[in-house]
Amino acid sequence: MTTLTNVPLPKASRDITVAYLGDLLHSAGFIDDRQRADLDATDRQFRAQARATKARTDEEASPFKAVTALNLTDASGNGTKIDDFLLARLIAEDAHLQFCKIDPLKLDLEMIESKISRPFARKYKMIPVAIRDAKVVVAMVNPFDHAAIDSYRPMAKQDIDIVVSAESDVMAVINEQYGFRTSVTKAERDLSRGTIDLGNLEQYIKLKSGAEIETSDQHIVNAVDYLLQHAYESRASDIHIEPKREHAQIRFRIDGVLHEMQRVPKIVNLAVTSRLKTMCRMDIAEKRRPQDGRIKTEHDGKEIELRVSTLPTAFGEKVVMRIFDPEILVRTLAGLGFYEDELKLFAEWIKRPHGIILVTGPTGSGKTVTLYSALKSLASPEINITTIEDPIEMVWDEFNQTAVQSKLGITFAHALRTILRQDPDIIMVGEIRDGETAQNAVQAALTGHLVFSSLHTNDASTSITRLVDLGIPPFLISSTLIGAMAQRLVRKICEHCRRNRPLNFEEAAMLNLQAPPGKRIIVKEGAGCIRCRNTGYFGRTGIFEILPVDNAIRDLVDRGEDFLKIKDMAIKRGMRTLRQSALRKLAEGITSFEEVVRVTGI
Numbered sequence: 001m002t003t004l005t006n007v008p009l010p011k012a013s014r015d016i017t018v019a020y021l022g023d024l025l026h027s028a029g030f031i032d033d034r035q036r037a038d039l040d041a042t043d044r045q046f047r048a049q050a051r052a053t054k055a056r057t058d059e060e061a062s063p064f065k066a067v068t069a070l071n072l073t074d075a076s077g078n079g080t081k082i083d084d085f086l087l088a089r090l091i092a093e094d095a096h097l098q099f100c101k102i103d104p105l106k107l108d109l110e111m112i113e114s115k116i117s118r119p120f121a122r123k124y125k126m127i128p129v130a131i132r133d134a135k136v137v138v139a140m141v142n143p144f145d146h147a148a149i150d151s152y153r154p155m156a157k158q159d160i161d162i163v164v165s166a167e168s169d170v171m172a173v174i175n176e177q178y179g180f181r182t183s184v185t186k187a188e189r190d191l192s193r194g195t196i197d198l199g200n201l202e203q204y205i206k207l208k209s210g211a212e213i214e215t216s217d218q219h220i221v222n223a224v225d226y227l228l229q230h231a232y233e234s235r236a237s238d239i240h241i242e243p244k245r246e247h248a249q250i251r252f253r254i255d256g257v258l259h260e261m262q263r264v265p266k267i268v269n270l271a272v273t274s275r276l277k278t279m280c281r282m283d284i285a286e287k288r289r290p291q292d293g294r295i296k297t298e299h300d301g302k303e304i305e306l307r308v309s310t311l312p313t314a315f316g317e318k319v320v321m322r323i324f325d326p327e328i329l330v331r332t333l334a335g336l337g338f339y340e341d342e343l344k345l346f347a348e349w350i351k352r353p354h355g356i357i358l359v360t361g362p363t364g365s366g367k368t369v370t371l372y373s374a375l376k377s378l379a380s381p382e383i384n385i386t387t388i389e390d391p392i393e394m395v396w397d398e399f400n401q402t403a404v405q406s407k408l409g410i411t412f413a414h415a416l417r418t419i420l421r422q423d424p425d426i427i428m429v430g431e432i433r434d435g436e437t438a439q440n441a442v443q444a445a446l447t448g449h450l451v452f453s454s455l456h457t458n459d460a461s462t463s464i465t466r467l468v469d470l471g472i473p474p475f476l477i478s479s480t481l482i483g484a485m486a487q488r489l490v491r492k493i494c495e496h497c498r499r500n501r502p503l504n505f506e507e508a509a510m511l512n513l514q515a516p517p518g519k520r521i522i523v524k525e526g527a528g529c530i531r532c533r534n535t536g537y538f539g540r541t542g543i544f545e546i547l548p549v550d551n552a553i554r555d556l557v558d559r560g561e562d563f564l565k566i567k568d569m570a571i572k573r574g575m576r577t578l579r580q581s582a583l584r585k586l587a588e589g590i591t592s593f594e595e596v597v598r599v600t601g602i
């Protein structure tokens with residue numbers, strides 16, 4: 001066999017698989033035979049799973065994430081972390097190409113935009129990072145993807161050089177920089193181009209109608225679109241845009257925790273805020289008073305509503321957008337996190353013809369989702385479901401929804417009286433806050449309606465005491481209340497970086513757990529990875545304390561016993577407390593010690 005040149009022959013086209021990454025790690029000495037066998041098993045599992053779930057995006061089913069999630073310890077003993085940077089280096093070596101660590105601050109975003117389209121970049125996981133010697137340097141996750149390279153050539157309009165980069169780097173550029181940052185940079189350039197400065201920006205925007213702004217300030221429009229898209233893709237529940245002295249900070253709330261995502265120049269922030277205010281028909285000129293509004297947007301073919309509120313702060317208007325994604329707001333009952341016995345019990349409650357069902361917990365404990373999901377599961381053309389909400393969180397065709405408007409004198413109590421004349425079968429009263437509402441709810445239940453509502457109490461049994469405090473006679477409570485359910489949301493440990501964690505003596509004692517002599521209790525925790533943005537958590541699930549009002553409980557209520565007696569009796573009769581429910585999720589490795597303590601206290 002003769003070799004004609006020293007130039008390495010291009011390697012054949014191939015996919016990056018878990019097994020291939022295993023091969024690379026093994027031949028470079030980072031893993032031993034046993035670990036490699038583990039990886040081969042993971043490879044089979046991964047393929048089966050990918051086939052079964054038809055993973056929505058490649059990002060969800062990434063062989064890199066599958067490998068790094070195993071948290072392999074380096075067999076060479078050097079303590080090298082097996083992350084996707086190491087994997088990218090090994091691929092680069094195998095492909096005889098250069099490895100490139102992407103520095104987002106050094107990227108020329110305009111060049112990127114002129115050289116590749118975002119959908120193409122996402123699909124093939126590649127991004128141009130520089131122009132060097134009249135060639136486009138393209139960072140690829142899979143340099144063996146000849147089909148991608150061939151389709152890219154005509155788009156690049158010049159010669160290309162391939163380098164290899166880590167998947168997390170490439171995807172971060174595409175998701176977080178490309179688009180949003182480009183638009184922000186262009187907008188900043190336009191806005192600061194002499195004619196428009198901070199001083200007359202307000203006037204400039206005031207002069208234009210909403211429609212004009214949309215056509216002329218395309219960069220701002222794009223920036224807002226990219227921002228929303230990024231928020232939806234990150235599963236964010238809220239977007240905070242906060243003006244600071246020098247810039248504005250944009251944070252997303254994901255699984256209940258805020259993450260800083262972007263910083264934008266002040267001048268761009270003003271324009272972004274005006275754009276958002278226009279979108280929800282607020283008064284753009286009004287900056288000293290808080291305002292609120294709504295925006296309807298679309299993402300992946302589904303409608304997502306944003307509830308927007310503004311608040312004047314020291315450095316300007318702060319904007320908070322709450323994201324109402326129907327897929328997050330309404331689930332099947334089984335998707336709420338119930339255990340089988342709990343689901344059976346709750347499903348039985350909501351099928352009753354009349355009575356009151358209470359869901360309790362502080363703000364942010366998932367009550368609304370539970371109520372909507374229950375109503376949605378009951379909705380049918382034969383029944384009339386009417387709701388009174390403050391505010392309406394999500395609009396559903398199947399329900400007749402009314403909003404409380406205290407300014408107009410439409411309170412929960414007032415609306416409830418009115419809708420009883422509208423022949424409802426099922427009524428949802430957003431919250432029982434006062435005696436009048438409580439009385440009307442009881443009245444509705446007594447006259448043959450099924451009533452759902454929520455209370456701000458800490459556990460299930462105190463909701464009974466609360467009704468008494470609101471002036472409902474115990475015999476009316478015992479005859480109408482079907483049950484009370486307290487709930488909380490706990491964060492779920494990220495499955496991609498879940499690992500063991502022993503509890504120390506104090507920690508175990510905090511939860512009243514006792515390890516067998518000489519042993520430690522092992523729970524799970526998230527190590528932190530790309531998928532979970534280094535938080536160790538991904539998604540949330542409910543924990544519940546379900547108190548059915550049966551004969552024994554009814555008896556205690558009638559006698560006016562306090563909540564502790566009621567709680568004791570309920571536990572005796574099989575009620576799992578919030579703490580017990582949380583501990584069960586801890587034992588199952590679904591949530592962490594820290595979450596149990598945070599959510600259920602000590």
Ligand SMILES: [Zn+2]
Pocket residue numbers: 494495496497498526527528529530531532533534536537
């Ligand atoms: Zn993770």
